[in-house]
Every structure is written in structure tokens, then in C-alpha cells.
Amino acid sequence: MDTTVDWSNLPVELWPLIGDKLKIWIEFLRFRSVCHSWRSCLPRFNPSILPKFPFPYSDGPNAFVSENTVYLLRNPSTSSPSPSSRGWLVKVEESDKLRLRNPITSRRIRYANDSSFLEAFNLLDFNMTELSKSYVLRYIHGSGSVCGLNKVIIVPPDFNDCAIIVICDKGMLSFAKNGDQKLTLISHGGFVCDDIIVYKGQPYVVDSLGSVFRIDSSFKVVELLCKLVGLGGRRKHLVESCGELYVVDRYFEQEPNKQEDSGVDFPLSFLVFGLRGRRERFESRDPKAVEFKVYKLDLLDEEGGRWIEVKSLGDQAFFLAMDCSFSVLAQEVAGCKGNCIYFTDQNDLNLALREVTRPESSVFNLEDHSIQRLGSSQIFCPLASGD
Template identity: 45%
Template structure:
């Protein structure tokens, strides 16, 4: 049977809303609505919440007797694969890893952040728009942070145009190590999304938009390192290597696999090519649990990273396998989001390497020979001259 081809302009109009609602990233919705007037009118822009969203302070929990804290705000940023389609604009045809946050409180302005350290990159250019005809843009992941915005902040800019200090007017909350929100598609009502946060000395908290306080999950003394959404389900790992999935309705933690036999002091969950990995980070000193302003936090001051081990989930046998190589992949252990990328596609990244932040500096670890190295330029200067 001969294949029948139908021009996009001849598609039945009743199919357009179904097609549009199947798109799960904001950039794809923008492309869809840009095709023509009929496509634009068939699908609304999206139901995405306007960030930042007011959120309960994590240290004001449902079981807390402490006085009410300053309100926190949930901020969303997006990590993109961004590639120039103009050869004269860039010296390489490789893409850049770019992290962007749009702030509705400042008129929808965009702000750039480092994908690794999550520090804001200072932009000293007038506002312009990004022409999607000149760039190939693919959304890779979303990241979330909790910040305080109770007064105007003050920033200090370093010699490389990166903000190296940001005071409480727009500062991350101390010892909040991970925030995850799901579902987070453009069509999701924010009231239907769950937010989990790891804070203090590894406590796991839960809240929804509009909640008065954070509910502590499994408050039995376990210290959690990381949380991830894998195949539509929340998974969490503690410092001993126990991985559990979270029952959203009951907030119960269900053991997922036998404990990971990793002796590192900090564990990260990473999804790569559909598989689940654990990256175990080793320090030269043990992380201590100390008291700070009537609450316990982790004191990592002075600890230096000395090694990494990587484990991959063998779903068939239900066990963790030690990996010697990541192949052509690179793992980016951001301060608020961990992800896997194809190193061959991105400028400044090398295969079989782990990129991370340690003692407020970005580093790279080569898994093949266990060596540490300096980073190449991972900030696209040609982009900064065309944006914001």
C-alpha cells in the first residue's frame, strides 16, 4: 500500500487540540502555536504557573513549635540544549548547555545561571528576544530552588561577570539541598503538583501550593541525600544507600532495592538514557551533623571531594552494578539538578566525566583515570551578547 502524505495545512482542525495538548514542554508549545493562525487559536499558550510561587518555609513544619519563618518562594529554571544555526555566530557547531529562569515579578525577564553551581551569571546587555529561527532549542530538564525575597537584594559581581554573592533579598535558603516538583508539564494545574524538599541534616519534607507548612516525611532519623522523578515516580536515596519510592497518597517510603554498597558520603540520583544511576561522592572528611540556630544541619566546611563511584541499576536482576565508564555521556551534578548529557554534542564537556561544584568552585572528574581537572569555557559568550 502506497504511503499517503497529508500536508500539515490540510490536517482536520479537530485534531489540532489533541496534538497540541500532547506537547509537554513550553518551547514545543511556542513552536506549535507559531505555525499559523489556526494552529495558534487551537491551543492556549499553557497553564504553566507564574514563578516564583509562594511556598511554606521548610523550617516551619507541621510539627514545628518555632515561630513562623519569613515566606519562601519556589523558583523554576529550565536547562536547555541551545545551538546556533548561524555558522558565523559560533566558532563551533556544537551546542551549549544553558540554564535560564524567567521571573514573572520582573516583567518576565530572563536570568542566566550556571548549570553546575546554580550561581547567577551577570548579564550586562539590553533586553532582546531570542529568535527561534536562529537557534535550535531543546528543553532537557527543569530545576527548582527555594529562595527568600523579603527585601531588595544586593549582589557582588566577580571578575568573570559571575555573581559570587547574593544577599537575602534573592538568596537560596540555607541547607536546602534539593527541591523536586512533579507533575510539571505546561498543562498541569499547580494545585495538582507535589513538591518534595530535602533540607537541614537530610530531612525529607512535602508540601503543595498554598500549604501553610511543610510536612516531614518519615521523620525517623534517616538522612536523605537526593530525590528524583524516575518514570513518573518519586525516588529518594539516603546516606546509607537505601533507595525507596514514595507513595504520594500516603507519603510512605517503600524500599525499592537492597541497599547500595557505596561507602561515599553523598549520593546523587541521575537518569541517563532511560536507566537509573547513583553517583557516590567521597570526601576527605566525614560530614558532621551540627546544630545551627536550634536546628540540625550538615556541616561540610573544609571537606574536599577526593573520588567518585558510579552505580547503574540492573532492573532485570534487581541490583546495583559498579560502572567503569559512562561511554560518551557526561554527568552534570548541579546544585539543584543532576542530569546526563551527550558530551559530543556540547561545547566544554568531555565524555566519561562528572562535572560538579566543590567548595564554591566548579570541577571535572574523569572516571577513566580518576583524575580531577579544570573546566573549559562552558558559558556561551556569543549568546550573552545577543540576549538580555
């Protein structure tokens, strides 16, 4: 029995009603790709501005959240992965317009018109799987991303109608609700936050010593009672893979000073140093990674658990991007190797988004502990070769 449906024959009056319900760019573009009639009934994608938030050194909600999504894009014509049928990674930023970015470094991939480029894909010919979401704050007036922030997450809907939690410079943890005039510091005993992630509907934070904390719905910090052994690196990353929570411990060739490695101290630094000076200052002191260790957090309950060191990731590969971390099944991505960690040594997302620096990507092999430059790779969208 033929179950194929000719969607182009739906009643004309239903087209705009369906289109009005589409809020995600990929759904919008798939709708427009059905036929000329469907495309003509909707304008080009113009994502709405998300709620407004404050940022450090400001009074009033002067920023909005810009969303980034990493997708696995692949041809659905083959049922099983093979070297010729593997997909590739693409990262899309949705703000005032659509932008393509490098999935690891977040550096802009430029075309004459990003939106036109994206719509040139017939998305019905591809499967697009969402791998990860990340967020940055952008100025409402002017351009560019907000300085002074190391990480931004949107809290789960069960916590608040609309709120963000941010890791500021120096590893301070703060939150803000839509329309707040200032960020509110989250009291946490003075530890230095390295990373934050939403795992199983709750925010989790890891500090510079490897202790993991859960943030409850009242924005209170609850430390998990885990026995920490061997976490000697100086930067921690939280990664979710196959439903499990991991901490990746990064070791540097030289021990960074946490007080100096966390970014600008005050916004006037842009005036004092200028973008060129700030770029040279960061590039000259970014420590190089020489080793990684991986630990899986075995949560016994909401208040406690234990660490298990992981010697091999199997066919999984971890990506430590500037604004988020995620994992993929290596055999599904062209040029990707399992049991490896893909990363960048640059740690200032603001500079990458402003295109002040040209961060590079590297890959660490967990089997032989080697590190190699990634260079030009099949991992990323082949039509998006810029970096």
C-alpha cells in the same frame, strides 16, 4: 512541494489567542521572534508566580517556587555533530524575571538586562533542547532564596494538583501542598537524605548509605530491596541518563560530619555570623572530592532491584549541579568530554544564589580518575562568559 508556511500572515485576531496559551519563556520568545507584528501584540515575558508554599522556620505560605531549566543550545544548520557544530549549555531561571545562571554552580551570570539579552537571540536560528529542570524556593516578600533547604522537587501531577517535596538541613524529608501553613515531615525511619529525583513519574530518594527509596502518592516512603555493595562514599547523587537511573558515589579527602555539613541550624545564624562570616565558615569546611564511583540501578520491579557498578559512561557525561543532576551526549556539547563527571565542591545552593560565594567547577575523568579545574570552558554559552 513547498511546505513552508508564512506564519506572519495568520489572521491578526489569532495572534493574542495563541500568545495567551504560551506559559514557557522559550515558547513566548519564539512567538515574539517571528516578526514585528507578532512581537508588538505581546508584552515582554513576565512569568506568573507559581503557587505559594511554606518553608522551615515559618508559619504560612511565604515562598514561591522558582523554576530553573538547563538547555542545550545549538545551531541546526548541520545535520551531524562536529567540533565546529557542537552546542553549549545555558541555564535559565524563571521567577519574577529571567536570569542566566552557570549550569553547574548556579551562580548568576550578569548582564545589563537579562531579558533583553535573551530576546537578542533569534531563537528560530537555534535548536534548544531541555536537559533538566530544578526548583528553589524564593521569598514572596523581599529577595533571595530560602535558607535551610538542600533540594526541592515538584511532585508529578498524578500525585497531587500542586505539591513539593524538599530535603531540609540535616537530611530531613518534608512535603507541602499549595497553601499549606507548614511543611509536613515525611516519616522515613531517620535516615539522612542525600538526593531526590523524579524518575519515570515517581520521586526517588537516596540516603547517605546508598539505600534508595520510592515515595508513593500518599507521601509514604517505600524502600527498594536492593543489595548494596561497595557504596563507601559520603555523598550520593541521583542521575537519570538514557532512561536509566544512576547513583554517583562521591568520596572526600576528609570525611565530613553529616551533622555539620548540612547547612545552617537556625535562621538567626544570618544575624550572628553575617553573610561574610557564613561564606568563610562554609568555604573553610567544604570537603574536596577525590574520587567518584557510578552505579546503575537495575529495577526488577517497583519494590526491588540490584546495583551494577559502571566502569565507563562511554560518550555520556554527568553533571552534578547544586540543584539538579543531568547527563549529556558529550559529542553534542563543545568542549565536553565523555566518560567524565562535572561537579562543584560547594554544596550550599543558597549561598550561590545569594552570590555570597564564588563556587568553582571541576571535572573527574572516570578512565584515569584524575580531577581538573574546569576554568573557562566552551561548554557554557559563549555569550554568557560571566561566572
